[in-house]
Amino acid sequence: MRVSRMSTDVESAARLVSFGMRPKQLPSRDVVYADLVRRYAEDSSFKQLTNSVAAGLGLMVLDVSMQAGAVLAATDESVFEIKMDSYARQSKIRERRETEKVLHGLVHLAAAALGYPRPDDLANDTYIGRLSVEQVDGVVREACRILDERAAKAERNNDPLSDAPELEQAWRAYARRPAAAATKDGRLASDTTRGMVSRALRFLADQGFLVQASAEQGGTYRTTPRYQVQVRELAADSAFEELLELGVVAVGDAAGTLRPSISDTL
Amino acid sequence: MRSGGPGGFVDEGLARRLKALACTAPLHDLDARKAKLDWADATVYQMAEIALHTIDQVTIAMDFDTGAGHEDVVRRLQPFIATQAPGRAVQEHLRVARWVLDNLINVGTADRGFRRVYGSVDATGAYRRRAFDFKLLVEVAGADGEVYLRASDEAINVLVGALDTDVESAQIAAEVKLENLISRGRLADAKLAAEQARYRTVQYGETLRVKLDATRRDVRAVDWAEEMPELLDSALSHIEARFRAENAILRNITRARDEAEDVDHKRRAAELVDIVGDCISRHTQLQSRLQAAGAIFRAEQDRQQFSGPPQRATIDLFGQLLVPALDLPIADAVAPVEHFFRAAAGLDVPTVPSLSSLVSLLLRPAPERDKLVGEVPEPELVPSETTDYYSDEQWRRADELLDLPDVPRRLSGLLAEARESDPQLARLVALRALHSSSPAVGAAVRQGDGRALLAVDDGTPLHDEEFGGADLLLGTASIDRDEEGVA
Numbered sequence: 001m002r003v004s005r006m007s008t009d010v011e012s013a014a015r016l017v018s019f020g021m022r023p024k025q026l027p028s029r030d031v032v033y034a035d036l037v038r039r040y041a042e043d044s045s046f047k048q049l050t051n052s053v054a055a056g057l058g059l060m061v062l063d064v065s066m067q068a069g070a071v072l073a074a075t076d077e078s079v080f081e082i083k084m085d086s087y088a089r090q091s092k093i094r095e096r097r098e099t100e101k102v103l104h105g106l107v108h109l110a111a112a113a114l115g116y117p118r119p120d121d122l123a124n125d126t127y128i129g130r131l132s133v134e135q136v137d138g139v140v141r142e143a144c145r146i147l148d149e150r151a152a153k154a155e156r157n158n159d160p161l162s163d164a165p166e167l168e169q170a171w172r173a174y175a176r177r178p179a180a181a182a183t184k185d186g187r188l189a190s191d192t193t194r195g196m197v198s199r200a201l202r203f204l205a206d207q208g209f210l211v212q213a214s215a216e217q218g219g220t221y222r223t224t225p226r227y228q229v230q231v232r233e234l235a236a237d238s239a240f241e242e243l244l245e246l247g248v249v250a251v252g253d254a255a256g257t258l259r260p261s262i263s264d265t266l
Numbered sequence: 267m268r269s270g271g272p273g274g275f276v277d278e279g280l281a282r283r284l285k286a287l288a289c290t291a292p293l294h295d296l297d298a299r300k301a302k303l304d305w306a307d308a309t310v311y312q313m314a315e316i317a318l319h320t321i322d323q324v325t326i327a328m329d330f331d332t333g334a335g336h337e338d339v340v341r342r343l344q345p346f347i348a349t350q351a352p353g354r355a356v357q358e359h360l361r362v363a364r365w366v367l368d369n370l371i372n373v374g375t376a377d378r379g380f381r382r383v384y385g386s387v388d389a390t391g392a393y394r395r396r397a398f399d400f401k402l403l404v405e406v407a408g409a410d411g412e413v414y415l416r417a418s419d420e421a422i423n424v425l426v427g428a429l430d431t432d433v434e435s436a437q438i439a440a441e442v443k444l445e446n447l448i449s450r451g452r453l454a455d456a457k458l459a460a461e462q463a464r465y466r467t468v469q470y471g472e473t474l475r476v477k478l479d480a481t482r483r484d485v486r487a488v489d490w491a492e493e494m495p496e497l498l499d500s501a502l503s504h505i506e507a508r509f510r511a512e513n514a515i516l517r518n519i520t521r522a523r524d525e526a527e528d529v530d531h532k533r534r535a536a537e538l539v540d541i542v543g544d545c546i547s548r549h550t551q552l553q554s555r556l557q558a559a560g561a562i563f564r565a566e567q568d569r570q571q572f573s574g575p576p577q578r579a580t581i582d583l584f585g586q587l588l589v590p591a592l593d594l595p596i597a598d599a600v601a602p603v604e605h606f607f608r609a610a611a612g613l614d615v616p617t618v619p620s621l622s623s624l625v626s627l628l629l630r631p632a633p634e635r636d637k638l639v640g641e642v643p644e645p646e647l648v649p650s651e652t653t654d655y656y657s658d659e660q661w662r663r664a665d666e667l668l669d670l671p672d673v674p675r676r677l678s679g680l681l682a683e684a685r686e687s688d689p690q691l692a693r694l695v696a697l698r699a700l701h702s703s704s705p706a707v708g709a710a711v712r713q714g715d716g717r718a719l720l721a722v723d724d725g726t727p728l729h730d731e732e733f734g735g736a737d738l739l740l741g742t743a744s745i746d747r748d749e750e751g752v753a
Binding site: 021022023059072073074079080081082083084087096098099101102104105106108109110112113116117118119120122123134138139140142143144145146147159160161162163165166167168169170171172173174176177178179180181182191194203207208209218227230231232234235236237238239240241242243246 | 378394480586602607
């Protein structure tokens with residue numbers, strides 16, 4: 001009796017984890033899923049069991065809620081991990097791989113930054129962000145412009161050194177890449193920044209993090225609660241720690257600094 | 267003028283002139299390469315002229331929202347090119363136009379731009395080689411999803427020269443000059459001055475467009491307290507002055523056109539009337555944008571001002587992640603953005619095929635092509651894997667081994683030396699030696715390489731445990747580009 005009770009519990013826990021692997025399935029649309037989510041919130045031993053099942057698979061439970069469902073993240077070296085190398089692989093050979101990886105990574109960062117422009121938005125569970133291909137590209141280019149102006153004000157010549165391309169600042173590489181390029185068949189070229197952004201947003205939509213709202217502005221999307229959890233609980237922190245180690249971040253305030261150049265004039 | 271360190275001051279002017287010089291290089295390059303085109307004998311065409319005319323056409327077509335379409339530019343170029351070689355077919359003229367246009371965009375490079383290396387002395391007195399990146403024609407996506415061309419600031423500077431000065435004072439000077447020229451009947455010069463005035467108007471418009479775009483994204487991005495009102499004021503007073511000046515000019519030249527008896531004079535005056543007319547319509551357009559600018563700011567401010575109290579401590583994604591990451595050197599930025607990507611990308615759930623789904627998968631009709639090129643496998647991907655067969659480190663060491671500027675060496679010696687450190691390296695060295703027995707000098711010149719590896723077979727057989735064949739003599743030959751360009 002005890003054994004069979006245990007095994008049904010394990011099965012339920014594993015089912016909850018497997019629901020979490022189908023990012024587009026939501027508790028609000030599935031009674032079984034909703035029951036499991038409720039049980040996870042109420043029953044602490046079930047919660048622990050679920051976490052252990054996930055851990056055994058190489059997963060981490062970030063959050064389980066009615067809005068977002070079970071949000072999972074892959075741990076290092078897990079079979080579920082998405083490698084940047086494979087994501088950025090399609091790029092052309094003549095470009096340096098690192099540059100390509102950084103550009104793709106920046107696009108993903110910018111998508112999150114535009115989805116949640118202020119720290120508040122990231123913290124507020126009911127916030128839904130909207131972003132479009134045009135805006136994401138615009139936000140990064142605007143940041144590049146500000147950094148360019150800042151560089152021009154600095155009193156030394158900081159054009160990149162020609163014999164050390166890896167020391168070139170990331171914004172220069174982004175600003176140099178064209179936003180769009182004409183192709184023979186009129187489609188968007190994949191190595192332009194808009195092509196990259198468009199790919200990133202479609203990828204995030206496939207992962208259940210964004211929902212396409214319309215095709216305006218190169219594709220307009222809204223964020224899902226799942227994406228918020230993912231960015232808030234894991235992604236932002238892990239990138240932040242890296243930057244802290246490099247000693248390049250400043251502590252901000254609640255208003256956020258999206259477009260930071262000028263003192264508040266409002 | 268910025269004043270740098272002790273060496274910095276001398277540096278600045280030189281660097282600026284070198285950059286200005288660099289902007290003209292792509293145009294000279296066109297004439298240097300025209301002889302090598304295999305689809306036509308293109309030596310009769312003056313490519314630099316065509317290129318300048320192309321930039322002209324694009325600049326004139328630029329307005330607030332869009333630029334010039336590729337095909338429009340090609341079509342407008344055709345008559346100009348036809349005058350250079352009237353005997354040739356229209357198809358060839360169009361092809362020349364496309365070639366020049368593609369080269370001004372620099373199609374074929376990922377960045378679609380140009381890079382020139384220049385040297386400067388830094389604050390410590392050391393000579394550093396720096397890269398100057400610039401573009402001449404930029405492709406931008408219009409609101410309707412089409413791709414348009416715009417001329418870059420660099421291109422406008424190449425085109426009219428010395429535009430890098432104070433816009434206002436240059437504008438006034440040009441006006442005075444224009445009126446003088448007309449009153450003295452020097453219509454050719456007057457046309458030039460009117461065109462310059464028009465380019466400056468386009469520049470004003472471009473600045474305003476960029477600022478308004480930024481405002482639409484976030485009002486705080488643009489300084490609406492001081493910078494923008496100043497810009498709007500100066501642009502408005504510029505328009506006011508231009509309206510006065512141009513209407514006066516228009517009256518003068520219309521009279522000149524009607525009274526002129528010389529046919530050539532008459533035609534020039536008529537052209538000038540057209541240009542000034544276009545200027546006036548452009549000012550009208552700029553003025554209506556200027557009037558709307560304030561309203562855009564207020565509307566955006568209302569839209570963007572919503573803000574609730576902070577709820578819990580989180581990270582400011584833009585200020586604390588994106589901007590610092592953008593500011594990092596590429597080598598340092600890889601780790602943070604990769605961490606972010608891994609954590610934000612979600613799961614990759616491995617797909618397990620089942621027999622029933624496999625059958626339906628195989629029977630499924632071919633999917634419609636995607637809007638992006640990204641999903642379509644590109645043939646270029648194949649060489650990338652073979653390149654990656656050897657690590658960057660191995661390539662670098664092979665480069666070192668094969669750098670033989672003075673005395674040529676035998677392949678056998680090189681192989682032995684390579685094998686000492688890494689058996690794989692010997693393979694790479696052998697392959698590269700083999701490759702260079704038929705050196706791609708043309709490709710090296712096109713790519714801008716300074717030298718090429720040459721291998722010569724003098725009949726000595728190679729005694730080696732792994733490879734057979736001739737014991738090649740290897741040496742590095744430097745390429746004298748000037749001679750190549752003329753040839």
